[in-house]
Each structure stands twice: as structure tokens, then as C-alpha cells.
Amino acid sequence: MTRPAAPLSSHPAAAPVQLSRVAGMLGAVALAGLLVITLAHPGATRMHAAPWSAIYAGTLILPVLALLLRAFDVRRPLVLPNPGWRALMAGMAAIAVVSATLSPYRGPAWLGSAPLLAGLAVFVLVFDWLHRDPEQASARRESARHVLLTAFAAIAIVSLALWFQQVGPLGGGAMLEFRNLFPLGHPNYTAGIALLILPTALLLVQRRRGRWQMAAAAVLVLALLLLFTSGSRGGLIGLAVIAVATWLMSPLPRRRKWQFALVGGAAALVFAFAHPRTRAMFQAEAPGITPNISNVQRQAMLVAGCRMGIDRPLFGWGPGTTPLAFPRYRAGLDGGAENVLQLHSLPVQLWAELGGTGLAAFLVFAGLLVRGAPRDPAAAATLAGYVAFALTDWQLDVPIFAATTAVLAALLAPAATTPTSPSGARGAGVFVLIGLILAALWARRDPTPGLNTQALALARSGEPAQATALFDESLRLNPDQEIAHFNLGWLRVVSDPARAERHFLAAIQLVPDKGGVYFGLGLARLNQGRTPGAVHAFAMECLNDPAFLTSPWWREPAIATWRGQVAAEYRRLLAASRALLPADGWAAAQAGALGGFATQLGAVPPGPERSYRRERTGYPVLMRNLDLPTPVDLFDVRESTTPPSGLPPKGWLPSPVLLSLLDALDVPAP
Numbered sequence: 001m002t003r004p005a006a007p008l009s010s011h012p013a014a015a016p017v018q019l020s021r022v023a024g025m026l027g028a029v030a031l032a033g034l035l036v037i038t039l040a041h042p043g044a045t046r047m048h049a050a051p052w053s054a055i056y057a058g059t060l061i062l063p064v065l066a067l068l069l070r071a072f073d074v075r076r077p078l079v080l081p082n083p084g085w086r087a088l089m090a091g092m093a094a095i096a097v098v099s100a101t102l103s104p105y106r107g108p109a110w111l112g113s114a115p116l117l118a119g120l121a122v123f124v125l126v127f128d129w130l131h132r133d134p135e136q137a138s139a140r141r142e143s144a145r146h147v148l149l150t151a152f153a154a155i156a157i158v159s160l161a162l163w164f165q166q167v168g169p170l171g172g173g174a175m176l177e178f179r180n181l182f183p184l185g186h187p188n189y190t191a192g193i194a195l196l197i198l199p200t201a202l203l204l205v206q207r208r209r210g211r212w213q214m215a216a217a218a219v220l221v222l223a224l225l226l227l228f229t230s231g232s233r234g235g236l237i238g239l240a241v242i243a244v245a246t247w248l249m250s251p252l253p254r255r256r257k258w259q260f261a262l263v264g265g266a267a268a269l270v271f272a273f274a275h276p277r278t279r280a281m282f283q284a285e286a287p288g289i290t291p292n293i294s295n296v297q298r299q300a301m302l303v304a305g306c307r308m309g310i311d312r313p314l315f316g317w318g319p320g321t322t323p324l325a326f327p328r329y330r331a332g333l334d335g336g337a338e339n340v341l342q343l344h345s346l347p348v349q350l351w352a353e354l355g356g357t358g359l360a361a362f363l364v365f366a367g368l369l370v371r372g373a374p375r376d377p378a379a380a381a382t383l384a385g386y387v388a389f390a391l392t393d394w395q396l397d398v399p400i401f402a403a404t405t406a407v408l409a410a411l412l413a414p415a416a417t418t419p420t421s422p423s424g425a426r427g428a429g430v431f432v433l434i435g436l437i438l439a440a441l442w443a444r445r446d447p448t449p450g451l452n453t454q455a456l457a458l459a460r461s462g463e464p465a466q467a468t469a470l471f472d473e474s475l476r477l478n479p480d481q482e483i484a485h486f487n488l489g490w491l492r493v494v495s496d497p498a499r500a501e502r503h504f505l506a507a508i509q510l511v512p513d514k515g516g517v518y519f520g521l522g523l524a525r526l527n528q529g530r531t532p533g534a535v536h537a538f539a540m541e542c543l544n545d546p547a548f549l550t551s552p553w554w555r556e557p558a559i560a561t562w563r564g565q566v567a568a569e570y571r572r573l574l575a576a577s578r579a580l581l582p583a584d585g586w587a588a589a590q591a592g593a594l595g596g597f598a599t600q601l602g603a604v605p606p607g608p609e610r611s612y613r614r615e616r617t618g619y620p621v622l623m624r625n626l627d628l629p630t631p632v633d634l635f636d637v638r639e640s641t642t643p644p645s646g647l648p649p650k651g652w653l654p655s656p657v658l659l660s661l662l663d664a665l666d667v668p669a670p
Contacts, residue, residue, distance in 0.1 A: 042185025071429025107444030112320015119402030238389030300336030434585025477621030513651030
């Protein structure tokens with residue numbers, strides 16, 4: 001006679017084993033979700049739009065839940081690395097949590113900390129899996145490399161297929177004019193993907209035979225093609241560091257090493273000069289040439305990032321808060337984008353968002369990387385090259401990069417000399433549980449983008465009162481929003497010109513080279529009967545955006561009346577700007593050339609005009625919410641279809657110079 005099975009609770013080993021199985025299943029689902037959001041072009045931004053955002057959230061949450069289950073598995077205690085790596089990972093998690101909690105943008109900062117915290121969870125889970133069974137450690141390391149190779153092979157195939165589909169019809173060298181931004185949405189991401197797989201593919205080519213060797217060789221070629229088609233200058237630097245690190249750690253005889261060095265050096269030169277963008281790195285710029293917009297923006301980001309960290313040196317502004325904090329510093333920069341998603345430098349990003357503690361953790365990581373290099377030379381070479389590349393970019397907010405660096409770090413980290421105690425594992429679980437509770441309480445999207453887009457929609461539909469109320473509420477939550485000040489100024493320029501003036505001045509203090517802001521300021525002053533201030537503002541608009549010199553707005557009688565006075569003020573400001581600029585710079589040359597256009601101020605060319613309102617296509621991306629509609633400004637841009645040739649672009653003057661010229665007239669403070 002058989003006896004009924006005992007309840008599950010009577011089997012002390014049953015529940016813990018089930019916990020480990022569930023943790024494994026959660027990890028597998030997270031890996032599948034990671035591939036889905038990576039391959040859904042453009043993955044780095046689409047993951048912030050429904051329904052992809054649900055997969056993105058699951059990809060970040062599931063590793064943390066899996067770690068929680070493993071931490072409370074009493075039958076198979078969680079295996080943790082040695083004290084150095086353990087302290088680093090715990091410290092990085094604590095820094096992210098404290099930084100997010102102390103941030104002036106706490107809700108978005110907690111959301112921004114999720115990729116970093118999920119990456120730390122992946123590190124612990126992978127390390128635990130590698131070292132849980134010492135007899136299988138070597139086989140599991142090979143399995144981890146096979147998973148990396150397979151995943152990146154899929155990404156590379158999709159990337160090159162989409163790129164060739166776009167540029168294939170062009171043929172020849174014209175194909176290289178279009179950098180490969182697939183599937184994540186930016187060429188730098190493409191370069192980062194290539195760098196993260198190159199050494200692993202090379203290692204498997206050397207170690208394996210048969211199908212895996214052939215697959216690794218194919219992936220090696222695909223990775224080089226990804227890097228080449230990306231046209232990334234930072235990627236070329238990363239490749240050089242990987243090559244040097246591999247050369248130094250290679251067990252080959254010295255003579256063979258030098259032979260490979262000569263061949264590799266020649267191949268690197270061919271590789272660099274074959275692509276027009278990387279070839280430009282070796283060409284001297286002609287004097288007086290228009291500044292490279294990418295270089296201008298990167299320089300501005302570096303300056304802003306350094307200043308952000310100086311203002312909050314211990315824990316920074318909070319993870320992922322750069323788009324919210326950057327506007328505070330925009331007016332002090334010579335140029336660049338009005339707002340940015342990231343600062344294009346890993347150490348600068350850490351300094352700005354996590355402060356000195358975050359930067360210190362990065363330096364400790366670099367030290368442990370060097371120390372652990374002999375344990376896994378391929379992983380060490382990969383991380384060394386990627387860190388060198390990351391000096392020119394920040395990518396750890398994209399899950400595929402955070403997860404891959406975590407796996408490579410887990411391959412490097414050594415196990416502790418003594419087994420992890422159950423109490424130590426439970427302590428890690430308690431820390432994770434507390435973090436999850438705090439995230440549930442505090443992690444929130446910034447509400448102001450939704451208020452702003454709704455206000456713009458109401459304004460366009462003829463409901464100015466409701467639109468004004470929403471803009472006011474948005475600015476109460478965060479006064480450093482040029483989009484709200486600028487559009488609220490245009491909303492009030494007739495009904496309340498005094499308040500409109502204050503909003504235009506506030507917008508100028510955030511983005512001094514914003515097109516249309518000085519024109520709006522001039523109209524607000526004109527509507528108050530303050531003619532000298534209006535003339536000054538109109539002249540500032542011509543100076544900031546020279547296309548306004550011949551704008552059809554000058555056909556309006558109320559504005560055309562002041563054409564002569566504006567022309568005189570424009571000449572005065574132009575002379576003043578030349579005195580504020582370096583004599584041998586590009587901007588000074590433009591100031592000299594602009595003097596010849598003074599006679600054309602207000603002379604609108606005959607023919608039709610073009611009228612439109614500017615769309616802020618990058619705003620949903622910056623706010624990490626692609627479910628928002630694209631904002632459209634309330635300012636009516638009017639341009640001649642046949643403007644004079646040779647005019648400098650909008651924003652040719654550095655922002656500090658514009659602010660100095662604005663203060664040349666006695667105006668009220670915003």
C-alpha cells in the first residue's frame with residue numbers, strides 16, 4: 001500500500017531547490033527580453049515606448065528578483081566573490097541608492113539607477129552560477145562565452161542587414177557616408193557592441209575546433225565590419241587598446257609577437273584610413289573652417305559635466321538625471337545642443353551623476369580589472385578596450401552594455417577563499433529587498449514633460465487658460481525648463497506682455513542661442529510701450545540668428561516701423577561682439593563678414609515665404625518617455641525661400657557673449 005506524499009513543507013530541501021529553479025527561469029526570461037529590446041531598432045530609445053517599455057522594465061527587474069531568490073536559498077547558499085570585488089559591488093549599489101535618494105530629482109533618479117543596479121545583480125548571478133559547482137566551473141565559463149558569442153552574432157547580423165538595406169542601393173564609397181546605427185539607434189552603440197565581442201570571438205577561434213571555431217571566426221569578421229561601418233573614432237581607440245592588451249598578455253614567443261605587431265599595425269592603418277570619418281582624425285583642420293558640430297557639442301558636455309560634479313561633489317545629481325540638470329549649465333557653455341541625454345564620457349558621467357564616490361568606485365574597478373587580468377585575459381582585454389572607448393561615450397544606461405560588462409567582470413572576479421556563509425547571503429538578500437521596497441515607493445517618471453506637451457496641445461486647440469495653468473504647474477515643479485518658459489512667453493505675449501517678458505528672459509538664461517526668443521522678448525517689450533528695449537531685443541535676434549535679417553516678419557508694419565533703429569543697434573552689437581571674441585577664431589571671422597549684411601536688415605527678398613513651427617523631435621527621448629507626443633513650439637517661424645548666401649548659422653555666437661550683449665541695455669532681471 002502506498003502512502004500519500006508528504007506536504008511540500010515537510011521536505012526541507014524542496015522549497016530551496018524550487019527557489020533556485022525559479023531564479024534560473026527568471027534569468028532566462030530576462031535574457032530573452034534583453035535580446036528583444038536590443039534588436040527592436042532603435043533599441044536604445046524604443047525601450048522607452050510602449051509596449052517595449054514593459055519588456056525593458058521586466059529585463060531590469062527580473063535579475064534583481066532572481067538574485068533575491070538565490071540569496072534566500074538555504075540549501076545552496078549564494079556564492080559571492082572575494083572581499084575586494086564584494087566590497088566594490090556593494091559600494092556601487094549603495095552609491096547608486098544614496099545618490100538617487102539625495103537627488104533633487106529623486107523619482108527619475110531612482111528610475112535611472114535601475115540599469116546599474118540590474119547590472120550588479122547580473123554580475124552576482126553569473127558569478128554564483130560560474131562558481132556554484134567547482135567541478136563544472138571550466139565548462140560553465142566556456143558556456144558563458146558561447147552565450148555571448150551567440151547573442152552578439154544575432155545582433156551583428158541584424159545590424160549589418162539593416163545597414164546594407166539602407167545604403168546598399170547607393171553603392172561604392174557613398175555607402176560609408178551613412179554610419180551604421182543599427183539596431184540600437186546610434187553609431188557609437190554599434191561600435192560598443194563590436195568591441196565587447198571581439199576578444200571573446202578571437203579567443204574561441206584559437207581554442208575551439210569545428211563548428212564553434214567557424215562560428216567564432218564568422219563573428220570576428222562581423223564585429224570588425226560593425227566597427228568599420230560605425231565610423232566611430234572612439235571605437236578605433238578602443239580597438240587599439242584591445243590589440244595592445246591582447247599582445248601584452250599573449251603567451252606567444254617574443255619574435256612571433258613582434259611579427260603580429262607589425263602586421264596588426266599595418267592593418268590598423270588601413271582600417272583607419274579606409275573610412276572617411278576616421279581618416280579625418282589624421283587630417284589637420286584648415287584655418288577658419290566651420291567648427292565640427294560634434295566636437296563643439298562634446299566639448300560643451302565635458303565642461304557642463306565637470307561643473308555639475310563640482311556643484312554636488314559627493315553623490316552627484318542622481319543616476320540618469322543629466323537631461324534634468326544640464327539646463328542649469330547650458331548658458332555658461334560656448335555652444336552645443338540645447339539639452340543632452342548623456343555627457344559622452346563615462347568618468348564625466350559618473351562625476352556628474354554619482355559624484356566623487358561614483359568616480360572612486362570606477363577607479364577601484366579599473367584597479368581590480370588590472371589585478372584580475374591573468375585570470376581571464378580575453379575578458380580583461382575586452383573591458384580595457386571598452387573602458388578606453390567609454391572615455392568618449394556613456395552606454396551603461398542601455399541594458400545590453402550593462403549586462404555584458406557584468407558578465408565579463410564575473411569572468412574576471414576570483415572566488416573567496418572561504419565559502420559564503422548563509423548569513424552573508426541572506427544579508428545580500430535583505431539589502432536587495434530593501435532596495436526593491438524603496439524603488440516601489442520612490443521611482444517615478446518626471447511629471448513635467450507630460451504637463452508641457454499637454455499644455456502645448458491645449459494652446460493649439462484654443463484653450464490658453466488651461467495651457468497657462470499647466471505650464472505654471474510644470475515650472476513650479478522644475479523652474480529650469482526652457483520649453484515651458486519659451487512657450488509660456490509666446491502664450492502671454494499679447495495678453496500679459498510683462499509676464500511674457502519675464503518668461504522670455506528666463507528662457508534666455510537657460511538657452512541664450514534659442515531661435516525666436518529675442519524676437520518674442522522684443523514683441524513683449526513693444527506691447528508694453530518700451531521701444532528702446534524692443535529695438536535692442538530685435539537686434540539681438542538678428543545677431544543670434546542672422547536669417548532673421550530678411551525674415552518676412554519685417555513685412556509687418558508694427559515691426560517694420562523700427563527697422564532703421566534696429567539696424568543701428570545691430571551694428572553696435574556686432575561691433576561689441578567682435579571686441580568680446582578672440583581675433584583669430586571662427587566666430588570673429590563670422591562677425592566681420594556679417595557687417596556687410598547690415599544693409600539688408602529688414603529687406604525681405606521678393607517671392608513666397610515659408611512658415612512653420614519648430615518641432616522638438618528629441619524631447620521624448622531626452623525625457624525617456626517616447627509615449628509623449630512630439631512638442632511643437634508656439635512661435636511661428638517665417639523664412640524667405642531665397643535668403644542671402646553666406647550667413648552664419650543660428651547660435652554662431654557663444655552663449656556667454658550673447659548674455660553679455662543682452663546686458664548691454666538696462667533690462668529688468670527675470
